[in-house]
Amino acid sequence: MKEKILLLLVAVALSFASCKPKDQTISQLSPRCFNDEINGKQVSLITLKNDAGMEVCITNFGGRIVSIALPDKNGKIQDVVLGFDNIKDYIKIPSDFGATIGRYANRINKGRFVLDGDTVQLPCNNFGHCLHGGPQGWQYRVYSIVSQTDNSLSLSIDSPDNDSNFPGEVIANVSFLLTDDNAIEISYSAVTDKSTIINMTNHTYFNLSGDATQPVTEDFLYLNADAFTPVDSTFMTTGEMLPISNTPMDFTVAKKIGRDIELDDIQLKNGRGYDHNWVLNTDGNINTLAASLYCLATGIQLEVFTTEPGIQVYSGNFLDGTVSGKNNVRYNKHAAICLETQHYPDSPNKSNWPSVVLVPGERYVSKTIYKFSVK
Numbered sequence: 001m002k003e004k005i006l007l008l009l010v011a012v013a014l015s016f017a018s019c020k021p022k023d024q025t026i027s028q029l030s031p032r033c034f035n036d037e038i039n040g041k042q043v044s045l046i047t048l049k050n051d052a053g054m055e056v057c058i059t060n061f062g063g064r065i066v067s068i069a070l071p072d073k074n075g076k077i078q079d080v081v082l083g084f085d086n087i088k089d090y091i092k093i094p095s096d097f098g099a100t101i102g103r104y105a106n107r108i109n110k111g112r113f114v115l116d117g118d119t120v121q122l123p124c125n126n127f128g129h130c131l132h133g134g135p136q137g138w139q140y141r142v143y144s145i146v147s148q149t150d151n152s153l154s155l156s157i158d159s160p161d162n163d164s165n166f167p168g169e170v171i172a173n174v175s176f177l178l179t180d181d182n183a184i185e186i187s188y189s190a191v192t193d194k195s196t197i198i199n200m201t202n203h204t205y206f207n208l209s210g211d212a213t214q215p216v217t218e219d220f221l222y223l224n225a226d227a228f229t230p231v232d233s234t235f236m237t238t239g240e241m242l243p244i245s246n247t248p249m250d251f252t253v254a255k256k257i258g259r260d261i262e263l264d265d266i267q268l269k270n271g272r273g274y275d276h277n278w279v280l281n282t283d284g285n286i287n288t289l290a291a292s293l294y295c296l297a298t299g300i301q302l303e304v305f306t307t308e309p310g311i312q313v314y315s316g317n318f319l320d321g322t323v324s325g326k327n328n329v330r331y332n333k334h335a336a337i338c339l340e341t342q343h344y345p346d347s348p349n350k351s352n353w354p355s356v357v358l359v360p361g362e363r364y365v366s367k368t369i370y371k372f373s374v375k
Contacts, residue, residue, distance in 0.1 A: 025045075025047050025055060025057055025067065025069070026049075026053075026055040026069045026077055027055060027057060027067035027068075027069035027077075027079040028079070028085075028326075028327075029045065029057055029066060029067055029085055029326075030085070030086075031044065031045040031047070033045075033085060033086040033087065034059050034061075034066075034086065034087045035087075036087045036088070036091075038061060038091065038142050039142065041142035041144075042142075043059060043060060043061045043087055043142055044059065044060065044145075045057055045058070045059050045066065045087075046058050046059070046060070046145070046148055046153050048150070048151050048152065048153060048176065048178040049150060049151060049178070050151055050178050050179065050180045050182065051180050052070075052180055052181070052182055053070065053071055053077075054068075054069065054070040054071075054178065054182050054372065055067070055068075055069045055070070056068050056069075056176065056178050056184060057069075058098075058153055058176060059087065059090070060142060060143045060144070060145055060155055061087060061090055061091070061141075061142055061143075062090070062098075062099040062100065062138065062139040062140060062141065062143070063099060063100030063138070063139075063143045063155050063157075063174050064083070064090070064097065064098035064099045064100070064139070065081060065083075065098035065176075065184075065202065065204045066081075066083045066084070066098055067079045067081060067083065067326070068080050068081050068184070068204075068372075070182060070300070070372055071374070072210065072298035072299055072300055072374060073298060073299030073300075073374050073375075074298075074299075076210075076298075078208075078209070078210025078298055078300065079210055079326070080206060080207060080208050080209075080210055080300060080302075080372075081097075081098060081204050081205060081206055081207070081336070082097055082098075082205035082207060082212055082325050082326075082331055082335065082336045083097040083098050083205070083325055083326060084097070084325055084326060085325075085326045085327070089325075093323060094140070095323070096132060096139055096203040097203070097204075097205055097325075098202070098203065098204045098205070099138075099139035099202070099203045100138060100139070100143070100155070100174045100188075100200065100201075100202060100203075101132045101133065101137065101138065101139055101200060101201045101202070101203050101340075102133055102137065102138035102157070102159070102170075102172060102190075102198065102199075102200045103133050103137075103138065103159060103163075103164075103166050103170060103172075103196070103197065103198050103199070103200075104130070104132070104133055104166075104197055104198065104199045104348075104356070105132060105133075105199045105200060105201040105203075105312075105340060105342045105343075106131065106132065106199065106201075106277070106312060106340070106342055106344075106345035106346075107126065107129045107130065107131050107235060107236055107237075107345045107346055108122060108129060108130040108345075108346055108348060108349070109129055109236050109237075109346045109349050110124065110128055110129060110130075111123060111124040111129060111130035111134070112349075113197070113348035113349050114348075115167065115195055115196070115197065115348070115357065116195050118167075120165060120166070120167060121165060122134055122164060122165050122166065123135055123136070123164055123165065126235070127234040127235055127236075128234060129234065129235070129236055132203075133164060133166075134164045136163075136164050137164070138157055138159070138172075139203070141157055143155035143156060143157045143174070144156045144157070144158075146173070151177065151178045151179070152175065152176065152177045152178070153175065153176045154173060154174075154175040154176075155173065155174050155175070156171065156172065156173045156174075157171075157172050158170075158171050159171075159172065161193070161194060166196055166197070167194050167195065167196045168192040168193055168194030168195065168196035168358075168360075169192065169193045169194070170190050170191070170192045170196060170198065170358075171190065171191055171192075172188070172189065172190035172198070172200065172364075173187075173188070173189045173190070174186065174187070174188050174200070175187045181371070182371065182372040182373060183369050183370065183371040183372070184369070184370045184371075184372075185367065185368075185369050186202055186367065186368050186369070186370070187365075187366070187367045188200040188364070188365065188366040188367070189363055189364060189365050189366075190358065190363070190364040191358075191360075191362075191363055191364070192358050192359070192360060193360055194360065195357060195358070195359045195360070196357070196358055197347075197348050197356045197357055197358065198356060198358045198364050199342055199343045199347070199356045200364075200366060201308075201312075201340045201341055201342045201368075202340065202341075202368065203338055203340055204338065204370075205316065205335075205336035205337070205338055206293060206302060206336055206337055206338070206339065207335060207336045207337075208293060208294070208295035208298055208300040208301075208302060209295050209297050209298055210298060210300075212325065212326075212329045212331055212335045212336065213329060213330075213332075213335075214297075214335075215258070215316075215332070215333070215334040215335060216257055216315070216316070216334055216335070216336060216337045217256065217257050217258025217261065217315075217334050218256055218257075218258065218295075218296070218297075219256065219257055219293055219294060219295050219296075219337070220254040220255060220256055220257075220293070220294040220296070221251050221254060221255065221256075221257050221291070221292070221293055221313070221337070222251055222252075222253070222254040222289075222291060222292040222293075223251035223252065223278050223280075223290075223291050223311065223313070224252075224280055224281050224282055224288070224289055224290050224291065225244065225251075225252070225278035225279055225280050225281055225311070226243060226244060226245070226252065226279070226281060227241045227242060227243055227244060227278070227279040228241070228242060228244055228249050228276050228277060228278045228279060229241055229242075229276065229277045229278075229279065229310075229344055229345065230242050230267055230270075230276070231267070231270050231271060231275075231276060231345075232270060233270050235270070235271065235275060236345070236346060237277065237344065237345045237346050237350070239350055241279055244278075247265070247267075248260035248261070248263050248265050248267070248268055249267065249274075249276065249278075251278075254292065254294065257274070257315060257334075257337060258334070261273050261274065261315065261334075271317065272317040272318070273315045273316075273317035273334070274313045274314065274315040274317075274337075275312070275313075275314045275315070275317055276312070276313060277310045277311070277312050277342070277344050277345055278310060278311050278312075278313060279309065279310055279344075280306070280308070280309055280310055280311060282305075282306070284307045284308070284309065285307075286305050286306065286307050286367055286369065287305065288305065289303055289304070289305060290304045290305055290306050290311060290341070291303070291304040291311055291313075291339055292304065293337065293339070294375075298374075299374045299375055300372060300373075300374055301372065301373050301374065301375055302339075302370060302371070302372055303369075303370075303371045303372075303373070304339050304341065304368065304369070304370060304371075305368065305369040305371065306341035306366075306367065306368040306369070307365075307366055307367050307368070308341040308342055308343065308366060308368065309343060309344065309354050310341070310342050310343060310344045311339055311340065311341050311342065312338065312339075312340040312342055312345070313337065313338070313339060313340075314337065314338040314340070315334055315337050316331075316333060316334045316335050316336045316337060316338075317333060317334070318333075319331045319332055319333050319334070319335050319336070320332065320333060321333075339370075341366075341368040343356045
């Protein structure tokens with residue numbers, strides 16, 4: 001009997017060892033758990049490190065940030081983003097965790113827009129609208145690895161003409177640079193052979209406590225914005241830009257995310273919390289602070305800088321505990337917050353908003369910096 005128990009324990013240990021070897025990252029990920037082939041393309045986990053002890057792990061499946069690990073105010077390493085610890089969960093559980101979104105981040109009204117006189121009908125996958133490029137958006141594609149170093153990674157994707165009904169062949173690139181001052185610089189670019197629309201972003205779910213069982217409602221959020229774009233009950237922008245003064249949408253002075261989130265407010269009801277686009281005051285200046293997030297428990301602060309005119313703040317309203325992520329933690333409501341830099345939702349149907357049209361001979365460029373510090 002003892003021999004059988006011993007053999008059983010050895011078998012269990014070996015099964016764990018297959019996905020928990022000695023080559024674990026700082027955030028306790030195993031690269032071998034991400035080695036796979038999807039639609040004939042190789043998928044892997046790439047680890048970036050800097051001299052300050054920070055680590056960023058990325059998979060080329062969806063161009064996703066899988067983990068961001070850095071020391072907190074007590075020197076303890078915290079992984080401050082949600083996601084999975086193996087590629088199989090990313091494949092079988094559709095999600096936007098950490099993804100590079102394209103062709104068009106956020107929603108397009110009823111999946112329809114007119115470009116050069118032609119009506120384009122996209123697949124609809126969210127309350128009757130097209131969200132994040134539709135059900136076959138780039139977050140579910142394998143990006144090609146162009147180059148990598150100890151602290152940088154460049155990925156590309158070739159999206160053919162009529163991909164999810166989007167016109168034009170688009171070749172897009174996204175690069176990640178981890179600097180020694182704990183900033184992740186994300187640069188996007190794209191070209192097309194036919195007039196099209198494009199709006200790329202990163203969809204990382206942040207929890208600066210490093211503990212996804214703790215909601216982010218106690219974290220302090222600041223937004224450099226005096227207006228936002230309200231939504232209807234289907235999360236579609238109405239076309240208005242409304243002032244945030246004296247409303248729950250006012251984050252011009254940092255406040256706890258949860259302070260007003262349960263107020264009897266039509267926009268909070270429509271968004272089921274915060275799921276709105278703010279109109280940034282930064283005028284596309286990458287050196288001007290667009291947003292900041294601070295966790296008192298760990299002392300970790302995140303600052304956001306961007307060339308984009310807007311930022312979507314999503315407070316994890318649809319997380320409901322049905323999905324378990326890293327370390328088998330169930331992701332409950334408000335377990336994270338997303339800070340998605342972007343052009344405004346449904347811009348192709350709002351002619352007075354900044355254009356998202358890309359034409360042949362021009363290059364789409366965008367840059368966002370997520371800078372971490374401890375205070």
